[in-house]
Amino acid sequence: MIRGHFLAAFLAAVGFSLAPLQARALELAFEQDTSLPIVYLNVALKAGYVTDPSGQEGITNFMGEMLLRGTRNRSKAELDLALDQIGARLSVETRAESLIFRGAVLSSQLEPFLALLEEILVSPSLPEKEIEKLRSEIVSGILEELGNDSTLASRRFTRFLFQDHPYGKSTLGTLSDVRKLTRSRILVHYDRLMRDRAMLVVGSGDAQASRIEAWARKLASLRPNGGEAAIPLVSVPETPPGRRLQIVDKPDRTQTQINIGQIGLLMTDPRYFAFHLGNYAFGGGSFTSRLMTEIRVKRGWSYGASSHCRFGLRPRLCQIHLFPASKDTAAALRLTLQMVDELARDGITEEEFEFAKRSLINSSGFMYDTSAKRVENTLLERTLNLPDGFMKSYAGRLEKVSRKDVNQALRELLKPESLTVSVLATAEKLKAPLAEAAGLPLERVQVIPYDREPSRIDRGTSPPAPDRY
Amino acid sequence: MNLPPRCVALAAACLTLCACASTAPPSRETFPLIGNTQVHRYSLENGLRLLVVEDHSSPTFAYHTFFRVGSRDEIPGKTGLAHLFEHMMFKGTARYKEGEFDRILEQAGAEGENAFTSRDYTAYVQELPKSQLDLIAKLEADRMVNLVINEESFKTEVQVVQNERRFRTENNPDGTLYQELFATAFTRHPYRWPVIGSQQDLDSMSAKDAQEFYRTWYSPNHATLVIIGDVLADDAYRIVRKHYGSIAAQPDPVRKLPVEPTQTSPRVREMRLNIQVDKILLGFHVPGILSEEIPVSDVLSAVLTGGNSSRLHRALVDAGIASSVYAYDLEDRDPSLFIIGVALQEGRKPAQALAVIDRELRRLADAQVQEEELQRAKNRLNFAFYDGLNGNSEKANFLGRYEATAGDFRIGLRHMQRIPQVKADELREVARKYLTKSNRTLLTGVRK
Numbered sequence: 046m047i048r049g050h051f052l053a054a055f056l057a058a059v060g061f062s063l064a065p066l067q068a069r070a071l072e073l074a075f076e077q078d079t080s081l082p083i084v085y086l087n088v089a090l091k092a093g094y095v096t097d098p099s100g101q102e103g104i105t106n107f108m109g110e111m112l113l114r115g116t117r118n119r120s121k122a123e124l125d126l127a128l129d130q131i132g133a134r135l136s137v138e139t140r141a142e143s144l145i146f147r148g149a150v151l152s153s154q155l156e157p158f159l160a161l162l163e164e165i166l167v168s169p170s171l172p173e174k175e176i177e178k179l180r181s182e183i184v185s186g187i188l189e190e191l192g193n194d195s196t197l198a199s200r201r202f203t204r205f206l207f208q209d210h211p212y213g214k215s216t217l218g219t220l221s222d223v224r225k226l227t228r229s230r231i232l233v234h235y236d237r238l239m240r241d242r243a244m245l246v247v248g249s250g251d252a253q254a255s256r257i258e259a260w261a262r263k264l265a266s267l268r269p270n271g272g273e274a275a276i277p278l279v280s281v282p283e284t285p286p287g288r289r290l291q292i293v294d295k296p297d298r299t300q301t302q303i304n305i306g307q308i309g310l311l312m313t314d315p316r317y318f319a320f321h322l323g324n325y326a327f328g329g330g331s332f333t334s335r336l337m338t339e340i341r342v343k344r345g346w347s348y349g350a351s352s353h354c355r356f357g358l359r360p361r362l363c364q365i366h367l368f369p370a371s372k373d374t375a376a377a378l379r380l381t382l383q384m385v386d387e388l389a390r391d392g393i394t395e396e397e398f399e400f401a402k403r404s405l406i407n408s409s410g411f412m413y414d415t416s417a418k419r420v421e422n423t424l425l426e427r428t429l430n431l432p433d434g435f436m437k438s439y440a441g442r443l444e445k446v447s448r449k450d451v452n453q454a455l456r457e458l459l460k461p462e463s464l465t466v467s468v469l470a471t472a473e474k475l476k477a478p479l480a481e482a483a484g485l486p487l488e489r490v491q492v493i494p495y496d497r498e499p500s501r502i503d504r505g506t507s508p509p510a511p512d513r514y
Numbered sequence: 515m516n517l518p519p520r521c522v523a524l525a526a527a528c529l530t531l532c533a534c535a536s537t538a539p540p541s542r543e544t545f546p547l548i549g550n551t552q553v554h555r556y557s558l559e560n561g562l563r564l565l566v567v568e569d570h571s572s573p574t575f576a577y578h579t580f581f582r583v584g585s586r587d588e589i590p591g592k593t594g595l596a597h598l599f600e601h602m603m604f605k606g607t608a609r610y611k612e613g614e615f616d617r618i619l620e621q622a623g624a625e626g627e628n629a630f631t632s633r634d635y636t637a638y639v640q641e642l643p644k645s646q647l648d649l650i651a652k653l654e655a656d657r658m659v660n661l662v663i664n665e666e667s668f669k670t671e672v673q674v675v676q677n678e679r680r681f682r683t684e685n686n687p688d689g690t691l692y693q694e695l696f697a698t699a700f701t702r703h704p705y706r707w708p709v710i711g712s713q714q715d716l717d718s719m720s721a722k723d724a725q726e727f728y729r730t731w732y733s734p735n736h737a738t739l740v741i742i743g744d745v746l747a748d749d750a751y752r753i754v755r756k757h758y759g760s761i762a763a764q765p766d767p768v769r770k771l772p773v774e775p776t777q778t779s780p781r782v783r784e785m786r787l788n789i790q791v792d793k794i795l796l797g798f799h800v801p802g803i804l805s806e807e808i809p810v811s812d813v814l815s816a817v818l819t820g821g822n823s824s825r826l827h828r829a830l831v832d833a834g835i836a837s838s839v840y841a842y843d844l845e846d847r848d849p850s851l852f853i854i855g856v857a858l859q860e861g862r863k864p865a866q867a868l869a870v871i872d873r874e875l876r877r878l879a880d881a882q883v884q885e886e887e888l889q890r891a892k893n894r895l896n897f898a899f900y901d902g903l904n905g906n907s908e909k910a911n912f913l914g915r916y917e918a919t920a921g922d923f924r925i926g927l928r929h930m931q932r933i934p935q936v937k938a939d940e941l942r943e944v945a946r947k948y949l950t951k952s953n954r955t956l957l958t959g960v961r962k
Contacts, residue, residue: 080571081548081900122832125822130886132893134901151897178834185837185859188790192687297788300680332604332616332627342613345673348681368681400621407623410643414572415905496790 071241071265074423075257076249078416082152084250085420086159086257088166088264089145091245091428092238092276094218095211095357100225101234103218107179107226108234109137109144114175116168121175124165133158135165139216141357143428144238152251159260167267169235171228180223187217191496194295194469195368198302201293202467203362204498206306210282212361219498241265243276247423249416281359284308284463290483291465294472295495301374301470305381306364307460309354312431316454318442320354323451326393326401327384328352328365335384335397336365346373350381356429363458374470375478382464382483389459392452402443409439469495540751545924548903553913553923554747556754560763561735564754565913565923566747569906573644574625575743576906579654580914582738583731584634585709586771586848592723594675594711597631599727601671603638604629607660612667615653622646626907631709634847635918641907644744648753654739655757658732668721676717679710687787691795691959698783699797699851699955703774733764738917740910774799774849781955786962791837792858793959794867797851800843800948803920809932810944811843811852816891817883817941818854818874823890825877826854829870835862847919851955852948864958878945882938892933899930 094105113135114121128135131154138145146166150158190196200215207213217223246261284307293302310317321329328336328351340350350367365385369377393401413419413436422436432438466483468475472492480490543555547567556564585596606612619627619640627640642650683689693708700706739758741750777799787793801807818826819841830836838857844850856867883891903909916926 080569081904083897083900083904122823122828125827126890129821129823129890129894132890132897134897149897149901151893151900178832181834181859182831182837185791185857188860189837189857192787192789192791194685195681295788298685300677300685331620333613333620338613341674342670345670346677348674348678368677370677370680400617404620404623407621407643408625410572410623411574411625411641414574417904 071261072245072427073258073261074247074427075252075254076416076419077252077254078249079251082251084150084152084155084158084248084252085417086148086150086162086246086248086250087145087420087424088148088162089143089245089247089424089428090238091143091243093140093142093144094214094216095141095279096234096238096276097211097214097218098234100222101218101230102214102222103183103216104222104226104230104234105144105238106137106139106216106218107183107223108231108238109139109146110179110183111171111176111231112146112165112169112235113137114179115170115172116164117170118164118168120172124161127157127161131157133161135162140428141212141361143424145424155252155256163260163264163267166239166264171231171235173228176226176228176231180226183217183223184220187220187223190217194298194300194302197495198293198304198467198469199366201291201469201493201495201498202304202306202364202465205289205291205467206285206308206362206465207282208285211279212282212357212359236269238276239268241268241270244268245424245427247420247427249420279359282308282361284460285465287463288483288485289465289491290479290485290489291467291491291493292472292476292479293467293469293495294492295469296471298371298469298471300368300370301468301475303367303369303374303378303381304364304467305378305385305464306362307464309356309360309363310458311360312356312429312435314360316450316458318439319446319450319454320458322398322401322405322443322446323388323393323455324352324354324363325405326397327388331401331404333400335388336367336381339380339384340367340369340377344373346370346377358429371470371475374468374475375482378466378468378479379482382461382466385459385464386461388455389461390456392455393448395448398448398451402446406440406443409443412439413437540748540755542747542751547909547927548900556751558734558755558759560759560761561733562754562758562761563738563917564751565738565740565917566745566750567742567909567913568745568747569742569909570744573744574641574906575644575647575741575745576639576641576910577647577650577654578640578740578907578910578914579638580738580740580918581636581731582634582736582918583636584632585707585711586633586704587731587767587769588704588707588711590707591715592719593707593715594679594709595715595719595723595727596636597709597711598671598675598716598719599724600629600631600636600638601675602663602668602724602728603657603661605667605671606662607656608662609656609660610653615657618653619650622649624650633705633709633850635915637911637914637918639907639910641743647741647745647750648757651753651757655761658734658737658758659761661728661732663721663724663728665721668719668724672716672719675710676713679713679716682710683708687789687793687959690787691785691793691957694783694785695795695797695851695853695955695957698781698957699777699799700774702772703848704771705774705846705848705850730764730767734758734761735763735766738914740914740917742906742910742913771848777953777955780951782958783956784958784960787959788962789959790961791860792862792864792961794854794856794858794864794871795957795959796854796871797955797957798948798950798953799849800852802848802850803845803916804925806932807944808843808845809929810936810940811948812895812929813888813891813933813936814878814941814944814949815841815843815852816894817878817887820891820894825874826871829874830856830867833870834859835867835870845919864960868956872951875945875949878949879942881942883941885938888936888938888941892936895930895933
């Protein structure tokens with residue numbers, strides 16, 4: 046018996062289903078779960094920060110936050126009070142290709158919450174005073190990020206990898222763009238994104254699905270029809286040629302942040318499950334993966350060493366992350382790059398394959414064992430245009446993968462010669478050793494100050510462009 | 515007789531225990547948790563406590579082990595040992611070589627396999643498919659008694675922890691401030707040193723230190739197992755008894771922790787950090803988790819920073835001084851801190867935020883919170899309580915944490931049941947008593 050299938054029969058037995066209900070063009074899925082007196086409700090727009098127009102980076106997130114700051118009938122203070130009075134939680138999450146309003150409330154307070162949420166989503170007032178206040182908060186948030194090495198390093202790596210492609214943008218935006226956002230631009234962006242065809246209502250909890258459906262139908266009817274044409278798909282990002290190394294120069298670092306990566310693949314790529322399995326064996330979540338064993342267990346170089354991919358409607362990225370002491374950074378980078386070379390060339394061993402396959406299959410039930418996870422799966426499937434039930438199909442799909450498939454996928458997809466390497470470190474001491482570890486001449490190493498963002502049009506082989514702020 | 519290594523020195527005690535083992539039906543106590551959910555409590559003769567919650571909503575279960583030892587149980591010169599030892603628990607045992615524990619569990623489909631150390635306790639956590647209860651009980655019982663600690667793997671793990679320390683504090687402004695807050699607020703009690711330990715102490719430790727720590731603290735009478743999910747309570751008990759029943763109890767270490775003297779004047783420390791926006795961290799000494807004032811303190815924190823309509827959010831964030839603010843009572847085993855943290859907006863100075871906080875704390879001490887505002891705070895806490903129990907692991911953490919810090923999970927439930935009854939004048943009294951300048955430690959992080 047395949048233990049990884051242990052949940053499938055169970056889910057069928059309890060009659061769980063997330064079949065979409067059509068309400069005009071809106072998509073809806075709600076799972077009743079009475080185990081706690083709480084309702085979780087997400088309203089997602091299938092458009093995220095990649096839709097930020099040029100010079101307006103951060104506007105999707107800004108617009109989403111602004112919806113919580115006043116309606117035609119209530120000021121921000123009144124809205125805050127109304128939400129807190131019923132003990133509800135409502136926040137905004139901006140992803141590359143979706144904007145999600147995440148709500149949760151005690152089931153006894155569902156009706157006032159639904160009324161408030163509808164008001165927030167369809168009657169925003171975007172008051173100028175609140176725009177200025179939010180601008181100040183977001184600018185401060187971007188500045189605060191500069192103090193967080195891990196977040197900053199990831200952000201700089203993503204920009205360096207994607208250059209001027211929309212996937213290189215950041216959720217919060219850039220300081221210069223956020224400082225220029227105006228009410229009229231925010232309003233235009235709201236009208237562009239908040240369309241019934243772009244809307245998705247997904248939730249779970251102690252409520253009748255019929256009540257949520259009726260509410261969602263009404264919500265969709267209050268917004269204009271259409272929307273797909275207004276939100277074009279981004280272009281396919283291209284892997285920049287040749288290996289590149291960037292040092293994000295920050296003073297006084299005793300520890301560095303190494304990010305290594307390349308353009309990734311789609312979850313619907315026929316090689317996806319084979320690659321997923323190979324990545325698990327290499328560094329994708331196991332405490333006994335190659336990366337963890339070589340970097341942490343054998344050498345004690347880094348507390349964490351992992352590899353993962355991020356997915357979108359277009360291929361996004363696959364990335365390795367480790368954070369060694371400064372003194373070990375060059376050696377850790379050299380070894381990691383060598384390991385990627387070996388992985389692409391030789392693949393994984395039979396033992397690694399069997400272990401990864403059994404581990405992934407046997408734990409796959411945990412991808413959908415709670416209503417909260419099933420809600421997240423639906424959000425992912427619908428926002429990334431995956432087939433319904435994709436997240437539940439892992440065990441069956443992985444079962445069919447052979448070691449030959451894995452090693453072929455690794456060989457075809459990994460590009461060791463074109464890896465993008467970004468290291469947050471104090472450059473003075475590490476520039477030369479890092480260049481040597483990456484196999485690059487010193488003049489090909491870019492050094493950018495940690496508190497300055499490079500221009501999006503910087504192609505990576507010339508000196509950094511003038512500061513954008 | 516093939517005894518586990520730690521039983522050799524206490525062979526007589528082990529034999530006594532083995533003689534007591536029987537197949538009699540287990541005796542258990544049962545208590546309500548939430549709704550129809552019940553907690554079944556068992557005790558083994560060797561002192562091991564077991565809590566089981568049956569939840570058949572998915573064919574999985576959470577298996578968490580809480581040892582009642584944390585950084586408070588360390589001694590000067592050995593700071594960080596509790597956490598470092600937590601790392602060592604993933605090394606090999608006499609039966610399973612290094613890496614096999616993780617490997618076997620991952621292959622069995624384990625989810626969220628991890629561990630963490632706090633000031634008061636150390637927890638080992640994972641979830642598994644329902645068929646794997648016997649396996650995890652066998653593995654956890656084995657590493658409770660059969661761990662092999664060699665100098666080479668110990669030294670490598672010290673390097674890993676040094677890197678974790680660099681990550682959490684040395685290269686992290688928030689972590690640095692947090693560490694210094696405790697170092698300044700406490701002068702005698704072990705809460706003054708960081709859970710991760712000092713660089714010097716970590717470098718000077720040896721495998722022998724870890725071995726002694728293991729012998730002292732990792733025994734059934736210092737542990738609570740929490741199993742929640744698709745299990746039958748009595749079956750779970752029998753499996754646990756089968757694997758842990760022969761492990762000997764260890765003597766309780768005799769240790770009198772120093773009592774922290776009452777703080778009588780404000781303490782202030784400014785740190786120059788590699789940051790772009792300034793930060794403030796305040797700590798006020800408050801009683802430990804067994805205090806009847808904890809629910810009042812929880813309501814106070816919700817009045818101050820619970821939601822966007824809370825007092826400090828409005829006075830600091832809406833007013834354009836801060837980009838975020840939070841407040842909470844740490845609810846540690848011993849008297850600890852009520853913390854207020856603020857990240858300032860660009861160009862704003864700590865003094866501006868501090869003036870606002872002082873004003874709002876004076877308001878709390880001078881005037882009663884109105885009923886509507888009080889109810890709002892209670893509503894938020896009520897929601898947060900249920901939201902925090904959404905899942906087997908979440909429930910296990912709630913039960914285990916209270917068992918480890920308060921000695922009984924029912925203390926946590928009692929706190930929650932008390933919140934609706936908290937009165938406005940109690941808030942005022944607690945604010946007057948604890949949120950005072952003389953009881954305050956102020957850390958400011960300013961741009962270098």
